[in-house]
Amino acid sequence: MVRVWDLPIRLFHWTLAGLIAFSWYSAEEQMLDWHLRSGMAILFLLTFRILWGFFGSSTARFSQFVKGPAGVLAYVKGKAESGLGHNPLGALSVIGLLGVVGLQTVLGLFAEDNDGLMAGPFSLKVSPDTAETLTDLHEALFNVLLALIVLHLAAIIYYAIRGKKLVGPMVTGKAKVEGDAATHEMQPGKPWVALACAAVAAAVTWLVWSVG
Numbered sequence: 554m555v556r557v558w559d560l561p562i563r564l565f566h567w568t569l570a571g572l573i574a575f576s577w578y579s580a581e582e583q584m585l586d587w588h589l590r591s592g593m594a595i596l597f598l599l600t601f602r603i604l605w606g607f608f609g610s611s612t613a614r615f616s617q618f619v620k621g622p623a624g625v626l627a628y629v630k631g632k633a634e635s636g637l638g639h640n641p642l643g644a645l646s647v648i649g650l651l652g653v654v655g656l657q658t659v660l661g662l663f664a665e666d667n668d669g670l671m672a673g674p675f676s677l678k679v680s681p682d683t684a685e686t687l688t689d690l691h692e693a694l695f696n697v698l699l700a701l702i703v704l705h706l707a708a709i710i711y712y713a714i715r716g717k718k719l720v721g722p723m724v725t726g727k728a729k730v731e732g733d734a735a736t737h738e739m740q741p742g743k744p745w746v747a748l749a750c751a752a753v754a755a756a757v758t759w760l761v762w763s764v765g
């Protein structure tokens with residue numbers, strides 16, 4: 554057993570999954586003040602994750618798992634080892650999920666509800682027509698996000714059927730790997746760097762909230 558996911562990645566993942574479910578629920582139930590808070594929390598998480606993708610542990614870094622088309626093809630054809638962390642194909646799903654959640658969050662900043670009582674922090678910075686269009690897009694994009702989440706879960710079930718269990722490692726941080734475990738060890742990020750990333754993410758979130 555070797556470490557594969559650090560604590561920040563695991564906290565990020567499960568909090569994000571919970572907040573997306575809660576965002577959906579609070580929108581359905583018209584609890585728009587809670588929907589707004591949930592969206593701001595997602596903004597914080599995503600900003601943190603992007604920073605951690607540059608300054609965090611080895612398996613969190615985009616440079617380690619994002620591969621070009623040739624890298625993805627080689628992996629699909631079975632010509633490339635996936636190594637520790639996300640495989641080149643899974644990386645596409647990670648980028649898709651992070652990208653769509655990010656776009657969804659930005660659209661939410663400009664959205665407003667029908668009576669204008671509840672509005673994203675930037676909704677008054679654009680014309681009412683633009684705010685309406687962005688609100689429609691915010692609603693429509695949720696279906697795309699839902700499709701990506703279904704695909705994400707289907708991939709996890711597919712790997713489980715083929716005997717590769719992924720959920721346990723995302724909970725405990727540890728995975729069984731073949732070969733020399735020492736050479737597979739994750740290079741952990743520094744705790745003070747994680748705190749600095751969290752502080753920058755909090756500052757960005759606060760700025761977005763207070764400027765709006």
Ligand code: HEM
Pocket residue numbers: 562565566569570571573574602613638639640643647650651654702705706709719720721723
């Ligand atoms: C709203 C729902 C969800 C979203 C938006 C989501 C998003 C993500 C993202 C962005 C990653 C990449 C982690 C990173 O490097 O930052 C990831 C990985 C992962 N997620 Fe989810 N997730 C969701 C639900 C779930 C659920 C319900 C499960 C388990 C049943 C799950 C299991 C996993 C696993 C096992 C990985 C690691 C995959 C690998 O080994 O490459 N996710 N997820």
